[in-house]
Amino acid sequence: MGRASTLSLDERGQIKEGYYEFPASSGRIGTRKSSGRPGKMNDGGKRGILRTTSSSMISINEIRRTCGIDASKITVWRTLDKCSNIVQSRMKKCPQLTQRHNDERLCWAKIFMRCNWEKARLLRVIFSDEKKFNLDGPDGCHSD
Template identity: 35%
Template sequence: SDYSHMPRAKAVTPHTQELIRIMGSTRLPNGEAKYTHSEIASCHGVSRPVVSKILAKTPQVDPPQPPERRGRKPVLSDRQKRHIMREFAKDPDATCTKIVRICKLSVSPQTVRRFLRSSGAAYAKIPTAPRLTPAHKAARVSFASEHLLAETDFSTWIFSDEKRFNLDGPDGLRYRWMFPGQEKAVLSKRAFGGGSIMVWGGIAGSHK
């Protein structure tokens, strides 16, 4: 036998026995032994039965388990999240600071913002558009159709318009939280109002 000239267990030094035990207790991430008894025997120049005998006498100690990681408790409860969404449904222009106050939350507005973004909401500018009635739309289509057919030369025309600038804040710059599935909000532009300055301008051909 190849093991006939291998040292017996009692002839193996304590140091070698300790090395054998270390190799025998080494595990892979899946918990299986990293080395076979034959591999350990070949490494230390002893027979496989000797390795098996040494390891059989080694107390089996379960590998230390990592401490159980308790996940961080949710900052907002499900009930609070539902309350937040109800308030935004009632007041789409509400700010997160206002929501914290109304819902009496013990969290910062930033926490509410993170929740809204995780829910698919986005803080975006409300697009502006003229307030057009069906009559306005019909008149525009009629104007375009008439001059398209007549091949009107617009280079001899003067186009003018007026712009209102508010004195008490941005004109047409409003942001709000937009939620998935929500009807797209459009900010109507009024032609006249108080507390503003009207500016008139015109263009004709290559001139302004």
């Protein structure tokens, strides 16, 4: 096996200098200042967005208005997206019926069950349950 060449005095000095300087610079390793354009959001603004969003269900534009943020919708959305505690969920289409609502609906149905209407008159009534019906065809709106 071959042997390594011996180091010159200059090279030995460089090694010693690096050895002695390592403990002093160890706190600065990996903390180089990032280059590039600074972001619009500071830490306080990000915390404000998360605080506002965690306790209410408001839109991105309302969050910007409430917090007084001069950043774009996408920036606010990115801030919310990075937080794992806040998740996007679709709102329910209508509030759930309470027991009182169910009782009132049952009472209303019983009233019409007791009614002695003629068959022809009863067939003209549309029990729609407050839904929209188009009897003459589609109206151009697509529903989910």
